[in-house]
Amino acid sequence: MRKQLYNVGAILKGLSITFKFMFAKRPTIEYPSVKKQHAPRFHGLHELRRYADGKERCIGCELCSSACPANAITVIGAENSPENRKSPGERHAARYEIDELRCIFCGMCEEACPTDAIVLTPRFEMADYRRGSFIYAKDRLLVPPEAGVGTPPDERPNGIPADLGSVAEVKSTIDITAGYGATHRGEILKTQRRGLAG
């Protein structure tokens, strides 16, 4: 009898818990209309940057390709000719392709790049219908000339580019900037700036 009463009590307790949860704050972010705030250094889709004069930064050195742990990057360099200079140096990338399905978004390419040409943007919406569509070539990677130079890795606003829409205020999740102590963040930036040729 006592056990039966205990069970009834357990059911009532369960009912009260579910009832309380009905009014609890829901962590759902209604994604397509509202976007989650990412960490400042979120690794998303790649971007090939330009200099202010419109020249490509990439010099076709293939360091990113060899640094890539997933073998996702293919670079085929070519000589710049005097009448058609694509980049300031002697060489440029004739082909630059990243297979975004292979890519693990680790950012090693970013670190390896001597000219800060390849960077990872916070863009992450790249869904498509065919596997082939995920091989991004220069036509999609390179910043269009009218769009400026591209975002340097250490100057991104709260993880979401302005053209991606409104940003969710997520109070319940961990403060994503808390872990970056001033010194540590400076160290990271120093590493990033190393070899910067601009």
Next chain:
Amino acid sequence: MLAFGILAVILLASAIWTVSAKKPVYSVVALLLHFAALAATYLMLNAEFLAVIQLIVYSGAILILFLFVIALLSSGVAPFSVGPNKMPKLAIPAVVLVLVALGAVTVGVAHLVVPVATSTGGSPVGPAGTADVFGSVGDFGKALFTTYLLPFEITALVLMVAVIGVILLAGDRSPYVPSQKQAREVRREMREAIVRGGDR
């Protein structure tokens, strides 16, 4: 009258379908239709209670048990898929006999005047089965527990006997639980078997 005609046709058709259907489940469906039509007929005779009981007891309980058994037995290949038996040679005389008997009973009942107590305390009314007794639930209950108390109790007793019989037939199949002594014995034998196995 039109409604009665339609119901009569449904009743007869579904009854014939019940006995002639090749699959037993079709028989159940036909019988369900038959019971529903029968209940409607009772309603037309102002026998509300009887109609409801017809549905609750026969359709809701008995027929669903038929279906339960048929579903369990004849899932996959129906055991009766060969169809109903061929009518034996005696069928026609039998049908005639039954019809004559039914007719005799009907005529007999129609002429038999049985005084029946009614709740209104009015004068006893005509043949048994008129609307006054079967009609409302209250009248039916009063008649059942006063005038017909003895038959009611006897029926209850018969049903009780049936229930006891079923329990006896189903038997006591409590799971086998070995006693402490038997369990020790089994464990000892297993130990010995293991030891023997080790020697080999």
Next chain:
Amino acid sequence: MHVPDWIVILIKSAILLLVVVTTFAYAMLAERKVLGWMQLRPGPNRVGPWGLMQPAADAAKLILKEDLTPKTADPLIYRLAPFISLLTAFSVYAIIPFGADSSGAWAIGNVNAGILLLMAITSIGVYGISLGGWASGSKYPLLGSVRATAQMISYELGMSLSFIGVLILAGTTSLDGIVNAQAHQWFIIPQILGFLIYIITAVAETNRVPFDLVEAETELVAGFHTEYSGLRFGLFFIAEYVNMLTVSCIATLLFLGGWNAPFGLAIVPGVVWFIAKVSFFMFFYMWLRATLPRFRYDRLMAFGWKVLLPLATLNLVITAIIVALKG
């Protein structure tokens, strides 16, 4: 101008049918919303404002889907079964009263043996599930339908017995008579045991969580409607929700005083009270679904026969004795 009775009844039925179907549609949305909230989700909110067009979208989807019949199925009964479910589910509303005024109860048909007829019609509802599962010609539906049959028979006994206490107190079997008998005191107070038994058996009768062994997803894929698709599945779905609505209505009529206002709050019309009470029960169903896990089958049977049935009998005997002593 005199309008023939049958036309009045036809119009009343059409309106009621529309109301019940709309209620079904929004009960389904409400269930998904409530379940969502209880699981810290927002629930459907994409179609229309606040997801209010979701039922229409679901209906369009179900209508446009292919209507499959398995090769092993028995075609006639397979196609017939959803209609049996739906027909019995809807026909109950012919006798359920929703309110009353000086001219009588608001119902299509006010039957003397109302509560009994109600039981009669609902007891036929199981045929839809039972036949549908059998006719699908595959093993999960068959198991589901066999379970449905056993469960329905077992819990119908307890349910009927829990009614009888109310019938003894009210002294009538007509539904508006029962409601009128509760003008001063709702039957939930003297019949609290009967009420609890009714609530439990009602959940079992409508095959809802935690008694949804008929369609236990974890074991039986989808139980009796595994093979059904498109609109035929939709019919079973409608029948389930309409049955839910039915048992909520019965609980309101029998135990919560129907359209009688509580605490003398008679300013609010009776129909509003009726709807409020029914909505509470509907919410309770969803609440249970969000809370309780499914019963084990043998425990379900043991619970029905060894706990609910004796308790219902006890309740009946006690009620009868008290009523007899009071005279």
